[in-house]
Amino acid sequence: MADFHKYSSVEIFLGGRSYDIEVCDGFLKGLRGIVFKDGFRAVVVTNDVVAPIYLEFLISQLKLSFSNVDSILLPDGEIHKSWDSLNLIYEYLLENHCDRQTVLFALGGGVVGDITGFAAATYMRGIQFVQVPTTLLAQVDSSVGGKTAINHPLGKNMIGAFHQPIKVICDLSSLQTLPKRELSSGLAEVIKYGPILDMHFFRWLECEMGELVATDRTALAYAIHRCCEIKASIVSQDEKESGLRAILNFGHTFGHAIEAGMGYGVWLHGEGVAAGMVMAAELSRRLGMVDEAFVKRLTKLIERAGLPTKGPVLDAADNAGRYLELMRVDKKSEGGEIRFVLIDGPGKAVLRAAPDALVREVIDACCA
Amino acid sequence: MADFHKYSSVEIFLGGRSYDIEVCDGFLKGLRGIVFKDGFRAVVVTNDVVAPIYLEFLISQLKLSFSNVDSILLPDGEIHKSWDSLNLIYEYLLENHCDRQTVLFALGGGVVGDITGFAAATYMRGIQFVQVPTTLLAQVDSSVGGKTAINHPLGKNMIGAFHQPIKVICDLSSLQTLPKRELSSGLAEVIKYGPILDMHFFRWLECEMGELVATDRTALAYAIHRCCEIKASIVSQDEKESGLRAILNFGHTFGHAIEAGMGYGVWLHGEGVAAGMVMAAELSRRLGMVDEAFVKRLTKLIERAGLPTKGPVLDAADNAGRYLELMRVDKKSEGGEIRFVLIDGPGKAVLRAAPDALVREVIDACCA
Numbered sequence: 001m002a003d004f005h006k007y008s009s010v011e012i013f014l015g016g017r018s019y020d021i022e023v024c025d026g027f028l029k030g031l032r033g034i035v036f037k038d039g040f041r042a043v044v045v046t047n048d049v050v051a052p053i054y055l056e057f058l059i060s061q062l063k064l065s066f067s068n069v070d071s072i073l074l075p076d077g078e079i080h081k082s083w084d085s086l087n088l089i090y091e092y093l094l095e096n097h098c099d100r101q102t103v104l105f106a107l108g109g110g111v112v113g114d115i116t117g118f119a120a121a122t123y124m125r126g127i128q129f130v131q132v133p134t135t136l137l138a139q140v141d142s143s144v145g146g147k148t149a150i151n152h153p154l155g156k157n158m159i160g161a162f163h164q165p166i167k168v169i170c171d172l173s174s175l176q177t178l179p180k181r182e183l184s185s186g187l188a189e190v191i192k193y194g195p196i197l198d199m200h201f202f203r204w205l206e207c208e209m210g211e212l213v214a215t216d217r218t219a220l221a222y223a224i225h226r227c228c229e230i231k232a233s234i235v236s237q238d239e240k241e242s243g244l245r246a247i248l249n250f251g252h253t254f255g256h257a258i259e260a261g262m263g264y265g266v267w268l269h270g271e272g273v274a275a276g277m278v279m280a281a282e283l284s285r286r287l288g289m290v291d292e293a294f295v296k297r298l299t300k301l302i303e304r305a306g307l308p309t310k311g312p313v314l315d316a317a318d319n320a321g322r323y324l325e326l327m328r329v330d331k332k333s334e335g336g337e338i339r340f341v342l343i344d345g346p347g348k349a350v351l352r353a354a355p356d357a358l359v360r361e362v363i364d365a366c367c368a
Numbered sequence: 369m370a371d372f373h374k375y376s377s378v379e380i381f382l383g384g385r386s387y388d389i390e391v392c393d394g395f396l397k398g399l400r401g402i403v404f405k406d407g408f409r410a411v412v413v414t415n416d417v418v419a420p421i422y423l424e425f426l427i428s429q430l431k432l433s434f435s436n437v438d439s440i441l442l443p444d445g446e447i448h449k450s451w452d453s454l455n456l457i458y459e460y461l462l463e464n465h466c467d468r469q470t471v472l473f474a475l476g477g478g479v480v481g482d483i484t485g486f487a488a489a490t491y492m493r494g495i496q497f498v499q500v501p502t503t504l505l506a507q508v509d510s511s512v513g514g515k516t517a518i519n520h521p522l523g524k525n526m527i528g529a530f531h532q533p534i535k536v537i538c539d540l541s542s543l544q545t546l547p548k549r550e551l552s553s554g555l556a557e558v559i560k561y562g563p564i565l566d567m568h569f570f571r572w573l574e575c576e577m578g579e580l581v582a583t584d585r586t587a588l589a590y591a592i593h594r595c596c597e598i599k600a601s602i603v604s605q606d607e608k609e610s611g612l613r614a615i616l617n618f619g620h621t622f623g624h625a626i627e628a629g630m631g632y633g634v635w636l637h638g639e640g641v642a643a644g645m646v647m648a649a650e651l652s653r654r655l656g657m658v659d660e661a662f663v664k665r666l667t668k669l670i671e672r673a674g675l676p677t678k679g680p681v682l683d684a685a686d687n688a689g690r691y692l693e694l695m696r697v698d699k700k701s702e703g704g705e706i707r708f709v710l711i712d713g714p715g716k717a718v719l720r721a722a723p724d725a726l727v728r729e730v731i732d733a734c735c736a
Contacts, residue, residue, distance in 0.1 A: 039703035083451065094522035099701045122490070124699045125517065125528045126608070147493065154462035160493045161529060240494070331492045333467045335407035 008221070010228040012144070013236040014164060021144055021168040021228045023221055027061050027132065031169065039101050041068035045089060045116040046107040047076040050134055053177060058107055058132065066103075070096065074112065078265040081111045081151045083159075089119040103128045103166075109135035109182070110142035110269065114160070117148030121163030131165045134174040136186025136220070137270055140227035141248075143168050145235040151264065155329045156256055162240050170224055172217055184306035185270025187212060188251070190223050191301055192277065193230045195294075196247045196341070196349035201226055202301070209304045246332055247349035250341040251277030254311065254363075257326035261314035274307035279366045284342040286358055294346050310368040319367055320360035376589070378596040380512070381604040382532060389512055389536040389596045391589055395429050395500065399537065407469050409436035413457060413484040414475040415444040418502055421545060426475055426500065434471075438464065442480065446633040449479045449519045451527075457487040471496045471534075477503035477550070478510035478637065482528070485516030489531030499533045502542040504554025504588070505638055508595035509616075511536050513603040519632065523697045524624055530608050538592055540585055552674035553638025555580060556619070558591050559669055560645065561598045563662075564615045564709070564717035569594055570669070577672045614700055615717035618709040619645030622679065622731075625694035629682035642675035647734045652710040654726055662714050678736040687735055688728035 010021045042062045046055055051073055062069045072092045074085045093102065106116035106129060113131050120129035131143035149160025175183065190212070194202025204222075205212070211219035231248065238245040255276030258267050281295045299309045315322035324338070332339045337353045344350045378389045410430045414423055419441055430437045440460045442453045461470065474484035474497060481499050488497035499511035517528025543551065558580075562570025572590075573580070579587035599616065606613040622644030626635050649663045667677045683690035692706070700707045705721050712718045 083455075087451075090520055090527060091522065094520060094526060094697065097696060097701075097704060099703070100699065101702055122527050122529055124526060125515065125530055149493065152458055152462060154459065158462060158492060159458060159490050161490055162493055328465055329462065331468065333465075334469055335467070336465060 008225045010225065010232050012164075012232045014239055017146075017164045019164060019166050019168070021170065021232065023139075023170045023172065023224050023228070025172050025217075027058055027169055027171055031061060031065065037101070040066060040103060041070070041098065041101065042066040042103050042105060043093065043098065044069070044071040044105040044107050045074065045112060045119070046071065047074045047112055049076045050108045050112070054107060054134060054174065058105065062105070074115065076111075078111055078151070078259075078269070081115055081149075081264075083150060085115050086119055086150050089116070090123060093119075093123055098123075100124050100127050103130060105130045105132055106143070106165075107132045107134065108138075109133065110138045113138050113143045114147070114149050114157070117146070117163055117165065118150055118160055121148050121161040126163065128166050129163075131168040133168065133170055135178055135182055136175055136224075137182070137189055138186075139170040139175075139224050140186060141189040141231065143170075144228055144231050145245075146239065156260055156264065157331070158329075168228075170228075172221055172224075175215055175220055178215075180306065181268060183213070183215065185268040187305035188270035188274040188277070188302070188307055190227055191298075191305060192248070192250050192273065193227050194301075195277070195281070195298060195343050195346060196250045197230055197234075197347060198226075199347040201230075202346070206297075206301055209301060213304070213306060243351075246339075246351050247341050249332065250343070250349055251275075251280050253327055253330050253332065253338065253340050254279040254323070256330060257323045258311055258314070260326050261322060262312055267308075267312070271308055274302045274305070275309060275311040275366070278302065278309050279311060279362055280340055281343055282366055283340060283354055283359065283362045284344070286362060287342065287354065289342060289344045290346060294343070311363070311366055313367050320363040323363050324356060324359065376593045378593065378600050380532075380600040382607055385514075385532045387532060387534050387536070389538065389600065391507075391538045391540065391592050391596070393540050393585075395426055395537055395539055399429060399433065405469070408434060408471055409438070409466065409469065410434040410471050410473060411461065411466065412437070412439040412473040412475050413442065413480060413487070414439065415442045415448075415480055417444045418476045418480070422475060422502060422542065426473065430473070442483065444479075446479055446519070446627075446637070449483055449517075449632075451518060453483050454487055454518050457484070458491060461487075461491055466491075468492050468495050471498060473498045473500055474511070474533075475500045475502065476506075477501065478506045481506050481511045482515070482517050482525070485514070485531055485533065486518055486528055489516050489529040494531065496534050497531075499536040501536065501538055503546060503550055504543055504592070505550070505557055506554075507538040507543075507592050508554060509557040509599065511538075512596055512599050513613075514607065524628055524632065525699070526697075532607075536596075538596075540589055540592075543583055543588055546583075548674065549636060551581070551583065553636040555673035556638035556642040556645070556670070556675055558595055559666075559673060560616070560618050560641065561595050563645070563649070563666060563711050563714060564618045565598055565602075565715060566594075567715040569598075570714075574665075574669055577669065581672070581674060611719075614707075614719050615709050617700065618711070618717055619643075619648050621695055621698050621700065621706065621708050622647040622691070624698060625691045626679055626682070628694050629690060630680060635676075635680070639676050642670045642673070643677060643679040643734070646670065646677050647679060647730055648708055649711055650734055651708060651722055651727065651730045652712070654730060655710065655722065657710060657712045658714060662711070679731070679734055681735050688731040691731050692724060692727065
């Protein structure tokens with residue numbers, strides 16, 4: 001394997017909002033190249049699980065660049081991806097007279113990244129922020145591309161903004177302490193990139209899944225690098241999801257219904273996406289777009305990643321009806337019609353609607 | 369006067385986000401040229417004061433373009449420019465399964481426009497909206513340029529985003545029912561454009577102030593058109609207030625302190641800006657940038673508009689100290705230093721700091 005597996009960089013091209021994703025061991029290399037004017041201050045936003053492991057180290061590194069470094073601790077978990085947590089950040093910033101020369105650092109997983117990004121998008125109409133994702137899921141997906149959000153009691157990620165970070169720093173060493181279930185959840189988003197765009201990468205994953213599950217650093221470094229490369233290319237073409245970018249939501253329409261239907265946090269995001277990808281693949285098959293061999297191949301890889309391949313029963317009386325109800329609030333919906341990311345032959349994704357009756361059949365076949 | 373005073377249009381050039389400000393009698397002409405795909409729905413956001421006068425009429429007009437037109441009523445007043453009001457909009461949109469093909473119409477003054485714009489900026493990471501300002505203040509200032517926000521208990525407009533409307537429709541007839549005090553408040557923002565950029569317009573205002581206060585339609589039409597033209601030119605050059613745009617905040621640093629110090633809604637925004645402009649002019653004079661004759665001329669015009677020319681006493685023990693404390697949370701502050709919009713000769717504004725001692729002298733001289 002080439003040397004870049006220890007330290008590599010991927011650029012997202014967005015004109016004046018371009019930035020690098022640094023994949024490295026330790027934060028310090030990742031912080032290289034960020035230069036702020038005098039007077040800028042850093043505020044690290046993290047949670048009570050990540051803080052004991054990384055906060056002190058990150059602060060010591062930031063003190064080399066900033067004279068003023070503070071931190072805010074949020075409660076951990078998807079149920080805290082809420083207005084209340086967001087307001088903790090606003091209150092801290094206002095009470096401490098933080099102005100537009102403040103840079104937020106999001107240290108944690110997707111929840112911390114999404115809330116912090118949305119705080120940065122909306123505090124004083126927008127300040128700078130850096131993503132320091134510490135989970136695989138955040139490193140390969142949520143921290144890259146500028147989607148920020150909080151959940152609303154009536155829908156996941158319904159309140160948010162597009163706001164690009166000025167840098168993403170993926171520290172490989174943070175994955176060594178990640179719980180197995182969280183690692184698997186991240187692998188769901190890794191696997192996703194295969195069916196929608198790159199079956200060579202999918203083939204590589206089939207060879208290396210054992211190493212990835214065992215947190216082999218070289219394998220993880222390549223997987224993260226490649227996922228970021230694919231995502232960067234898509235985001236550069238369609239920053240605000242007017243078309244192409246929606247394919248990154250493969251498995252997510254069903255997945256969001258699972259997360260919402262079970263209550264946020266019961267199923268991890270990647271677990272919902274995993275079962276959701278099987279459902280979306282099966283729906284694609286029933287529409288004649290892929291064959292059964294592909295669905296089996298995908299299902300097997302998902303299983304090897306330690307992920308569920310069947311969706312949960314959300315309602316014993318009318319399970320499919322409940323899924324459909326939850327899926328109608330999806331952001332990809334148009335005029336009440338659910339639009340699915342489907343696989344039109346392995347390696348190619350399309351966005352389209354499907355007859356309710358067929359979707360019901362798929363849900364019935366894919367839940368247990 | 370030319371015919372355009374009955375119907376005129378100003379374009380804001382912002383590449384793909386360009387849009388027109390229509391100044392007209394009645395909504396219908398203003399709605400011309402907006403074409404939506406089938407499936408789009410309109411949701412009018414307004415308040416309980418404006419609704420009885422205009423809502424039914426606007427809905428009847430919108431029904432010519434949209435098959436589905438709904439409305440949301442917010443409580444009136446600056447104290448309701450809050451998370452709670454914003455959440456009323458989110459809840460309505462989510463409960464009614466509104467997707468990204470929803471267009472919000474902000475029917476009302478600055479509060480309705482700012483909240484609705486921020487809801488549009490953040491609902492599903494951004495949907496389209498149209499400003500239909502019904503106050504002079506909103507027509508000449510707040511509805512134009514894409515600044516959206518809510519207040520935080522710790523600071524005015526601290527939570528917000530830049531999100532451009534797709535159209536601004538200024539209906540002149542709505543000014544005929546506007547309370548006198550609201551009209552005067554709007555005139556503060558009209559007067560502002562003189563000292564910062566256009567003393568010919570200032571001279572015109574000196575001639576026409578009587579007509580404006582008497583809500584003469586032709587005079588108002590020209591004033592609105594000219595203010596929008598000046599603002600459009602500034603916003604096109606500096607959409608996100610990285611420099612030039614800040615001059616539009618002439619009088620606002622002191623003004624925001626007055627509004628916050630008195631409690632939101634006690635002084636109207638334009639009233640705070642009026643007294644604030646006198647203070648900022650006086651500060652400019654003491655820094656040798658304008659002469660006493662200019663300060664007197666500005667003060668007289670403000671007075672003729674029915675506006676206060678002295679600031680209120682916010683703290684009997686240390687009034688200047690209280691002003692300074694409140695001004696330090698201003699969004700233009702950098703590293704704790706307050707930056708004022710000052711007049712560097714009539715018709716030219718600059719952004720700069722001033723010694724605290726001098727600012728104290730100005731506050732002492734300009735409050736009663």
